Amino acid sequence: MGDSRAGQVIEGIPTGTVTFFFTDVEGSTRLWEDQPHDMRRALERHDHIVRQSIETNNGYVFSLAGDQFVAAFHSVAEALDAAEEAQGSIEREPWPEHTPILIRIGIHVGVAEERDNDYFGAVLNRTARIVSAAHGGQTLLSSTAAKLVDAAQLRDLGEHRLKDLAAAEQLWQVGDASFAALRTL
Numbered sequence: 001m002g003d004s005r006a007g008q009v010i011e012g013i014p015t016g017t018v019t020f021f022f023t024d025v026e027g028s029t030r031l032w033e034d035q036p037h038d039m040r041r042a043l044e045r046h047d048h049i050v051r052q053s054i055e056t057n058n059g060y061v062f063s064l065a066g067d068q069f070v071a072a073f074h075s076v077a078e079a080l081d082a083a084e085e086a087q088g089s090i091e092r093e094p095w096p097e098h099t100p101i102l103i104r105i106g107i108h109v110g111v112a113e114e115r116d117n118d119y120f121g122a123v124l125n126r127t128a129r130i131v132s133a134a135h136g137g138q139t140l141l142s143s144t145a146a147k148l149v150d151a152a153q154l155r156d157l158g159e160h161r162l163k164d165l166a167a168a169e170q171l172w173q174v175g176d177a178s179f180a181a182l183r184t185l
Helices: 028-034 036-055 076-092 122-133
Strands: 017-025 060-065 068-073 103-111 113-115 118-120 139-142 154-160 169-174
Touching: 017 028, 017 036, 017 076, 017 122, 028 036, 036 060, 036 068, 036 076, 060 118, 068 076, 076 103, 076 139, 076 169, 103 122, 118 122, 122 139, 122 169
Parallel strands: 103 139
Antiparallel strands: 017 068, 017 103, 060 068, 113 118, 139 169, 154 169
């Protein structure tokens, strides 16, 4: 977990229908195994870039786990702005050759259970599965999230089965870059 906020009321955090934003560093386990010293420095820079992208776009980081950020936004548009800013900054950063950092991002919208300024439930599970389907440098949205923004900036990737989820999910990619097939069932 990130900062302990249990028992506090934090002004302005998203409630009700929330846009969830998950990030993950692609191949981080291998990078930690191969280059632990350089990875430590690279991850510090990654953390600064991603946190700044989230917070400058009105996002609320409510959980950290290793190299993953889990954030909430009031709107899909804010989450997309944060994603584009984070992906662009990560891409432009002069990473050491043997510790290239690429992040994948998943965005989904829904109502989650809330407790002590934290969120729980199926909407977060779905967001986690969406980010796990992506590749480094790729941002994916659920169909629910995609309906709430201008589809001109999105590419329809079709329906995909995601691990442990009963129904297939229509996934959308930000931009028109080419990636390998999604990591889905």
